[in-house]
Amino acid sequence: MLSRTSNSLLYCEREKVLPCGKDKLKNQYLQVRGVYNAIQPTPAFRPEIQTAPQRLSNKGLFMSRLYNFGAGPAALPEAVLKKAQAELLNWHDTGMSILEIGHRTPEFMQQVAEKTEQDLRALLHIPENYRVLFLAGGGQSQFGMVPLNLLSLNKHLGADYIDTGVWSRKAITEAQRYGKINIAASSAASHYTDIPSPSAWTCNNDAAYLHYTSNETIGGLAFPFIPETEVPLVADMTSSLLSEPLDVSRFGLIYAGAQKNISAAGLTIVIIRDDLLGHALPFTPTLWNYQTHDKAKSLFNTPPVFAWYLAGLVFDWIKEQGGLEEIKKINSKKAELIYHIIDESEGFYKNPIQVPTRSKMNIPFFLPSPELEKTFVSEAFQHNLANLRGHKLSGGIRASLYNAVTLEATQALANFMKTFAKKYA
């Protein structure tokens, strides 16, 4: 298990893996759980999804679509799905499906590639000196691409990372294969329930970059601030990008796998300040060099056409909702609904995260026993509330409240939680 002081994490040697394997991480999480429940959790469980007739809405009516609280791939706006469905055989009157359309046709280049970039720039007010890349693969590809492209900015290939949980740790482990990674701060001491004050961070003024994970999807720990730094700031925003407005100018590079708030799986968006292009280490694969894709407007090779197109539909949908200010308001309301139930449950539901660093996107919580959690997941499913099981590393329950999870769905979950607590407390 990681020690609280965790000095061994600092200045790990190149090529060495982080002294913390999957088992240790699991223990770390179990300890968090133990703080609250003093119970050893049972092995991971997953109820078989039942067939539709067994599912009933809260009013006793059958629903063809569930409320999906999955952590990703996750719920998409129903309006987006319906639009994709309607035009699946003949996209924009081209006589072809978007699944069949060439990525170098003027239709794709104008109506998808250019339009999505413009829409994303407008939604996030991306400054002109930033490039937007639409890349194949998931967010984890960036755990390698970021160091391969940016480590050379420090002559010792050194970079700073903040360790706040599973995902930042995965990024650290891959970066350590290529450079000298300094863990400038770690949430280990708080068992990943808090983010250390920046005044205590041990950053290097000449680091190639400072990397952090804005929202830990598994732990439910989120940064309530953007770190101040002299070096390029790199953020994994896979589960938070487009959930609220963002000052992009504070960053050197932002990346996000699409399967949370952007699109279906298979696409990753990278927003990079233009001076950070062109620094890839010599052995970087051509397809993993940001410059390759920048020069070709993300069309160097065949891109994930459908996921890119779907991102465009989601951007349209966000605009229709009123943009990111409105999205943020709804997301805050949703998170408040669930945290309120947790906090008012007199200890029946427990969220271990310190209040200021609670995630609005992923809310993990525990019940008095793993058995009761199993019952919770099972009964919730009967009320059309799906994918509430916590990650296998943490156990417990997790409700992911991405943009596409409606206020109605969240209210249904809140109601269910209230009733369930009354029944079993």
Add this chain to the structure above:
Amino acid sequence: MLSRTSNSLLYCEREKVLPCGKDKLKNQYLQVRGVYNAIQPTPAFRPEIQTAPQRLSNKGLFMSRLYNFGAGPAALPEAVLKKAQAELLNWHDTGMSILEIGHRTPEFMQQVAEKTEQDLRALLHIPENYRVLFLAGGGQSQFGMVPLNLLSLNKHLGADYIDTGVWSRKAITEAQRYGKINIAASSAASHYTDIPSPSAWTCNNDAAYLHYTSNETIGGLAFPFIPETEVPLVADMTSSLLSEPLDVSRFGLIYAGAQKNISAAGLTIVIIRDDLLGHALPFTPTLWNYQTHDKAKSLFNTPPVFAWYLAGLVFDWIKEQGGLEEIKKINSKKAELIYHIIDESEGFYKNPIQVPTRSKMNIPFFLPSPELEKTFVSEAFQHNLANLRGHKLSGGIRASLYNAVTLEATQALANFMKTFAKKYA
């Protein structure tokens, strides 16, 4: 321009790029064209796709869907599109879209991941000692992954490549960044209209592997045989896999981007003999190490869920067609229809490829002038025949006849070609 003897291509030094840039390749193709037409082609052109009401079927009836002869992303079977459309909001009665479903749910793992692998194994009779990987990204990722994973099999990081056109050359260029690449044979001498006899190949008996491109999508040059070799045989089968039966046991590794005969863009299939796993060079990104994905059954990180699912629907469709033997018969018939028109056109249509090495998947041909080719593309479009423009490197016309292009569509193209030749010859 490449010399016919092209000795300079042999034993290119590590880190040097192939002495043949894009412009030289273009010249090479223009020379091919010149052999037949003695005309300098005009700059690349692409007619704007017209709106639907301007399109008429051969019988004068409006068709909502075009006959799509695009080279990829390409036509998909209409039955597959309709199935995907029908279940897009509620997949397999899960109450969720396949676009929203978690890749670690039992539904996805059983009904997509496991089923597609089993189906592909059955279709291709893949031996047990081969692993099947479903990876994110396009076929070009393999230009880097193959050398990164296999070059260490030779102590000098040496591998043999066969140069038959644009795509094999791209593979060579990337491999040269990592090892000592021997061009064991090149079609340059024939201006990429023929494949040198294997008796003339200069292979190394201890090469890490021998790489070839089974079908050159741009040039329309295809291997009518599987090369004999003592070393692991690696094939880029992006535009030929699943177009006919294949003896997988002859290969060390086969890869194919999905956007031709398999699925939509964003997925690449790798079939690898199990003894070739575990040899990645030390700086290979974790996500580019085949072993990473093999150990995790292609679920190490979030995969391209939708394209994987769609591949499953295509496999089902191939089974419904009677399997790869039947598919091959239809594909042969389709190719014969078009080559017959070309060969009987008294030189109006010209395909420069030597007959035994003609591709059944991609048929490039030239008309007497670029102006007439422009007219051809434009008039063909009015007959619902779309995406016939040749690649920008080659000019001319190209008809791609992947599995999903029906005999009916091919017959419509053949009829149009005949009428067009009568009108303009």
